[in-house]
Amino acid sequence: MKILILGAAGYLGQATVAYLRERGHEVTGVDSNVKDQWMTECAVEPLIRPDGPAYERRKRRKAQAVWHSTYAEVDAVVHYAEQASAPYSMRGAFEAFDTVNNNTQTTLDMILKVREANSDCHIVKLGTMGVYGTPGIPIREGWYDYPGGNMKKGERVRLPFPKQPGSLYHCTKAMDSDMLEFAARVWDLRVTDLHQGVVYGNQTDEMEETTFYYDHIFGTCLNRFITQAVTGMPLTVYGRGGQTRGWLNIRDTLRCVELALESPPDHGTYRVLNQFTETFSVLELAQRVADVSGATIEHIDNPRRESEDHYYHASNEGFRQLGLEPHVLTDDVLAQMIETVTRYRDRIDPACIMPAVKW
Amino acid sequence: MKILILGAAGYLGQATVAYLRERGHEVTGVDSNVKDQWMTECAVEPLIRPDGPAYERRKRRKAQAVWHSTYAEVDAVVHYAEQASAPYSMRGAFEAFDTVNNNTQTTLDMILKVREANSDCHIVKLGTMGVYGTPGIPIREGWYDYPGGNMKKGERVRLPFPKQPGSLYHCTKAMDSDMLEFAARVWDLRVTDLHQGVVYGNQTDEMEETTFYYDHIFGTCLNRFITQAVTGMPLTVYGRGGQTRGWLNIRDTLRCVELALESPPDHGTYRVLNQFTETFSVLELAQRVADVSGATIEHIDNPRRESEDHYYHASNEGFRQLGLEPHVLTDDVLAQMIETVTRYRDRIDPACIMPAVKW
Numbered sequence: 001m002k003i004l005i006l007g008a009a010g011y012l013g014q015a016t017v018a019y020l021r022e023r024g025h026e027v028t029g030v031d032s033n034v035k036d037q038w039m040t041e042c043a044v045e046p047l048i049r050p051d052g053p054a055y056e057r058r059k060r061r062k063a064q065a066v067w068h069s070t071y072a073e074v075d076a077v078v079h080y081a082e083q084a085s086a087p088y089s090m091r092g093a094f095e096a097f098d099t100v101n102n103n104t105q106t107t108l109d110m111i112l113k114v115r116e117a118n119s120d121c122h123i124v125k126l127g128t129m130g131v132y133g134t135p136g137i138p139i140r141e142g143w144y145d146y147p148g149g150n151m152k153k154g155e156r157v158r159l160p161f162p163k164q165p166g167s168l169y170h171c172t173k174a175m176d177s178d179m180l181e182f183a184a185r186v187w188d189l190r191v192t193d194l195h196q197g198v199v200y201g202n203q204t205d206e207m208e209e210t211t212f213y214y215d216h217i218f219g220t221c222l223n224r225f226i227t228q229a230v231t232g233m234p235l236t237v238y239g240r241g242g243q244t245r246g247w248l249n250i251r252d253t254l255r256c257v258e259l260a261l262e263s264p265p266d267h268g269t270y271r272v273l274n275q276f277t278e279t280f281s282v283l284e285l286a287q288r289v290a291d292v293s294g295a296t297i298e299h300i301d302n303p304r305r306e307s308e309d310h311y312y313h314a315s316n317e318g319f320r321q322l323g324l325e326p327h328v329l330t331d332d333v334l335a336q337m338i339e340t341v342t343r344y345r346d347r348i349d350p351a352c353i354m355p356a357v358k359w
Numbered sequence: 360m361k362i363l364i365l366g367a368a369g370y371l372g373q374a375t376v377a378y379l380r381e382r383g384h385e386v387t388g389v390d391s392n393v394k395d396q397w398m399t400e401c402a403v404e405p406l407i408r409p410d411g412p413a414y415e416r417r418k419r420r421k422a423q424a425v426w427h428s429t430y431a432e433v434d435a436v437v438h439y440a441e442q443a444s445a446p447y448s449m450r451g452a453f454e455a456f457d458t459v460n461n462n463t464q465t466t467l468d469m470i471l472k473v474r475e476a477n478s479d480c481h482i483v484k485l486g487t488m489g490v491y492g493t494p495g496i497p498i499r500e501g502w503y504d505y506p507g508g509n510m511k512k513g514e515r516v517r518l519p520f521p522k523q524p525g526s527l528y529h530c531t532k533a534m535d536s537d538m539l540e541f542a543a544r545v546w547d548l549r550v551t552d553l554h555q556g557v558v559y560g561n562q563t564d565e566m567e568e569t570t571f572y573y574d575h576i577f578g579t580c581l582n583r584f585i586t587q588a589v590t591g592m593p594l595t596v597y598g599r600g601g602q603t604r605g606w607l608n609i610r611d612t613l614r615c616v617e618l619a620l621e622s623p624p625d626h627g628t629y630r631v632l633n634q635f636t637e638t639f640s641v642l643e644l645a646q647r648v649a650d651v652s653g654a655t656i657e658h659i660d661n662p663r664r665e666s667e668d669h670y671y672h673a674s675n676e677g678f679r680q681l682g683l684e685p686h687v688l689t690d691d692v693l694a695q696m697i698e699t700v701t702r703y704r705d706r707i708d709p710a711c712i713m714p715a716v717k718w
Contacts, residue, residue, distance in 0.1 A: 093471050100463050104534070108459055108527075112452050136516040137505045144505075144521065146496045150670045157495040159521035162503065163537065164544075168467075171541055175463070175534040178522065182530055185523075186664040186718055305545040311509045359545055 001261060002073060005029040005055075006066065006110065007080030011211040012126070012199065012253055014052030016078060018206035019254040020261075021053060028074070029055030030066055031081070034102065038088060041095070044215035044352050047227070047344050050207060066109075068117040076122040076261050077114065081106045082176075086130070086167035086304075087217045087357040096168050103172035104179075111183045119189060122264040123180065124257060127195040129246045129276060129314065131174045133164030134307050139314035142177075142193060142272020161272075166306055167359065177272075184270035191269070192260045197246030197276030198222070199253050201333065202340055209340065210250060215352035222247075222285050224353050226334070229293035230341045231348055238355070239302030241283030242309035246276025246316070249327040259322040273318040277326035292334045303355040360620060361432055364388040364414075365425065365469065366439030370570040371485070371558065371612055373411030375437060377565035378613040379620075380412060387433070388414030389425055390440070393461065397447060400454070403574035403711050406586070406703050409566060425468075427476040435481040435620050436473065440465045441531070445489070445663075446576045446716040448528035455527050462531035463538075470542045478548060481623040482539065483616060486554045488605045488635060488673065490533045492523030493666050498673035501536075501552060501631020520631075525665055526718065536631075543629035550628070551619045556605030556635030557581070558612050560692065561699055568699065569609060574711035581606075581644050583712050585693070588652035589700045590707055597714070598661030600642030601668040605635025605675070608686040618681040632677040636685035651693045662714040 003020055007013040008029025017029045039045055058065045071077065082103045083089065089099040107125070114121045132139045145156035160181060163174045177193055184191045200222050202210045213219040214227035225235045248256075256275045265271040280288075286297045302308065327333075341348075362379055366372040367388025376388045398404055417424045430436065441462045442448065448458040466484070473480045491498045504515035519540060522533045536552055543550045559581050561569045572578040573586035584594045607615075615634045624630040639647075645656045661667065686692075700707075 093468075093475075096467060096471060097464065100467055101460065104459050104463060105456065108455060109452075112455060116452075135505075135518050136510075137508045137518070146494075146503075146521070148670075149496045149672055151495075159494050159496070160523060162505070162518035162521060164519060165537060165541055166545070168538070168541070171534070171537045174537045175530070178524060178530045178533045179527070182524055182527070186525070311507075313508055 001075045002026045003261065004070060004074045004077040005080065006077065006106065007031055007082065008055035009033060009052065010035065010080055012250065013080045014050065015204050015207055015210050015250055015254060016257055017053045017055060019204060022206050028070065029053065030058050031055050032058050038083065042088065042217045044217055046211050046213045047341065047347055048202065048209050048212040050209050050211065066113065068113055071113045071117040071121055074121055076124055076264070077110060078124045078257060079107065079110055080126050083169065085218050086169045089169035090167050090359045091357045099169050100172055104175055107176045107179060111179060114189060115183065115187050122261065123189060123191045124260050125176060125180055125191065125193050127177055127193045128170060128173045129195050129197045129274060130170040131163045131165050131177060131195065132161065133166055134310040134312060135162060135164060136311050141274050141315055141318050142195065181270040184268055188268040190265050190267055191271065192265060193270065193272045194256065194260060194275045195272055196253065197248050199248055199250050200329070201250035202337060204251055204254060212341070216355045217357065221282050225286055225289040226337050226341055227348055228353060229289055229295040230338060230345055231350055233350060234296045234298035235286045235289055236298050236300045236354065237282055237286050238300065238304065240299065240308040241286060242281050243306055244279050244281045244310065244312040246274065246279050246314055247329065248275065248277045251327050252277055252324065255324060256319055259319060259324060263322060274314055274316045275319060276316055278328060279312060279314065289334060292331050293338055303358040305359055360434045361385045362620065363429060363433045363436040364439065365436065365465065366390055366441065367414035368392060368411065369394065369439055371609070372439045373409065374563050374566055374569050374609055374613060375616055376412045376414065378563060381565050387429065388412065389417050390414050391417050397442065401447065401576045403576055405570050405572045406700065406706055407561065407568050407571035409568050409570065425472065427472055430472045430476040430480055433480055435483055435623070436469060437483045437616060438466065438469055439485050442528065444577050445526035445528045448526050449718045450716045458528050459531055463534055466535045466538060470538060473548060474542065474546050478546070481620065482548060482550045483619050484535060484539055484550065484552050486536060486552045487529060487532045488554050488556045488633060489529040490522045490524050490536060490554060491520065492525055493669040493671060494521060494523060495670050500633050500674055500677050501554065540629040543627055547627040549624050549626055550630065551624060552629065552631045553615065553619060553634045554631055555612065556607050558607055558609050559688065560609040561696060563610055563613060571700065573707070575714045576716065580641055584645055584648040585696050585700050586707055587712060588648055588654040589697060589704055590709055592709060593655045593657040594645045594648060595657050595659045595713065596641055596645050597659065597663065599658065599667040600645060601640050602665055603638050603640045603669065603671040605633065605638050605673055606688065607634065607636045610686050611636055611683065614683060615678055618678060618683060622681060633673055633675045634678065635675055637687060638671060638673065648693060651690050652697055662717040664718055
């Protein structure tokens with residue numbers, strides 16, 4: 001398969017390029033490297049940053065500078081090229097605009113070029129489980145069946161599942177989904193929207209080490225806990241820690257993207273797949289890391305406005321049906337992550353871990 | 360009341376400034392006049408364009424150039440400053456980006472400045488009934504009550520009503536709504552989102568004549584039918600004409616905005632009011648104009664991808680409860696519109712009426 005990867009220099013982009021090339025696909029990766037600017041603005045950098053597989057550098061603001069001719073040649077495009085940090089989007093007006101502009105423009109550009117150059121091209125877009133928020137109803141996959149208005153009793157109308165994004169970043173993902181659903185419905189494009197959970201893991205079959213962020217802007221809570229454990233700090237849980245989310249190993253991200261690529265939807269279909277394998281609360285994750293490392297846990301004021309104790313039940317039926325065999329979060333996986341981070345211990349800046357962005 | 364109007368030079372903006380000033384409010388109107396550029400690009404102009412009440416001119420791309428200090432002084436902001444034409448947004452890549460950038464940036468800027476400068480300021484945002492699409496279920500006002508996940512049988516969870524926008528322009532209104540709901544929920548702002556139907560009428564108590572567009576980009580189907588009737592052309596209905604939408608007289612737009620301003624929601628509340636008074640299909644409107652004018656009706660290929668025969672039942676309970684007394688579409692109103700357009704008959708360019716943008 002010929003595949004275009006947008007955002008090929010990132011944590012998931014690098015691993016995806018390597019994974020798909022290893023399996024014989026012809027992969028073109030592009031990246032604007034704009035994340036370097038975002039990190040500079042926030043004065044943070046990843047603990048680990050492998051060179052990764054080769055990709056083409058495109059200028060900032062020309063992330064849209066992927067040509068029609070490139071789209072014309074590929075079977076699918078996988079779109080990772082977004083500002084994906086909730087705290088970054090909430091840091092100030094500049095970052096809010098930057099996030100909204102980057103994400104909506106990159107997605108719109110992709111949609112328009114696929115439509116104009118190659119409407120057979122399968123769009124595989126990375127979304128987020130975060131668009132659903134914590135709705136208090138069972139989370140289905142992108143759609144919901146409503147009682148119809150003029151239909152016989154018991155008949156249903158399928159409409160988009162309600163969205164309640166929890167940050168401006170998450171709002172942009174909702175916007176992307178609206179445009180993608182529109183593009184499939186009105187322009188007959190083939191779209192898979194992967195509403196992904198939080199990804200962990202810093203090793204794949206193809207990459208000995210993947211990019212690792214541990215700071216309060218770009219690092220996940222699990223990465224922060226592991227880094228705190230390595231430095232002997234207490235694990236800082238935001239609020240009561242009851243915030244429950246879907247999680248998955250980066251190896252499952254790669255397999256999910258592959259499964260999506262292998263099963264393109266029909267023209268005119270907007271398919272949503274919830275891409276996670278397990279759910280954990282923040283406190284559960286802290287306890288797991290504490291158990292493996294011996295670290296202590298400390299609750300701090302939650303810098304975010306979010307529910308800390310809520311119903312959470314989400315479906316990932318689509319990928320189960322496609323044959324995904326999940327890698328679960330074992331103590332061995334946690335121990336391996338701790339071991340890797342320990343090798344970079346001298347580079348850790350503890351000042352980057354505590355939250356400085358509030359909303 | 361001190362009120363800021365964004366988009367004060369437009370069809371509704373002008374009429375709103377005049378209406379609210381007449382009623383003793385202290386109104387600051389601003390506009391970037393960017394619509395002049397949009398009209399130039401499309402080689403169209405309004406048939407009627409009154410000077411209207413005074414407003415402050417702000418540069419393009421600085422539509423965001425409304426200062427914090429301005430927000431600090433007002434009780435409410437009414438936001439009309441959007442690219443509001445579906446065909447314009449679907450005309451090509453330039454116009455698609457222009458629409459998405461203008462609308463998301465203007466709304467985000469307003470939200471951030473209200474939050475930073477004056478979180479008591481009531482945001483009154485013009486949305487559109489078009490975000491709902493034609494869902495096949497009864498359209499409620501922005502919210503829907505879902506069966507809860509872990510609640511006792513019969514209990515419900517209120518979540519956003521599903522959106523299925525029918526153009527890229529309509530997608531931007533969905534994006535705006537997502538950001539506004541987020542801002543109310545997370546930043547405790549006070550937001551009214553007016554999901555407005557299609558507005559008709561070219562006269563208010565304060566303005567002898569309002570702006571009148573009749574072209575295929577910025578004109579409504581009713582304005583095009585009236586213009587066609589005046590020039591002796593057949594009334595061109597897109598497809599079968601069964602497309603049903605909510606409509607209202609511009610006098611009711613003004614009263615609705617006033618009612619919204621007089622009843623600000625509490626902090627943390629995102630209130631949606633469906634702002635229309637009657638529903639008509641496109642064919643019904645053509646028949647009404649034909650009856651009054653003696654024109655004939657012609658069906659042409661629908662340039663849009665949309666349902667031409669569908670269930671449509673929408674609630675406007677909120678404004679009824681606030682005391683709105685609708686002006687309905689009478690033959691007298693149609694005759695008055697025809698009479699006004701007849702006075703400008705020599706300026707009509709028939710070439711602007713037939714659709715040139717398809718999706």
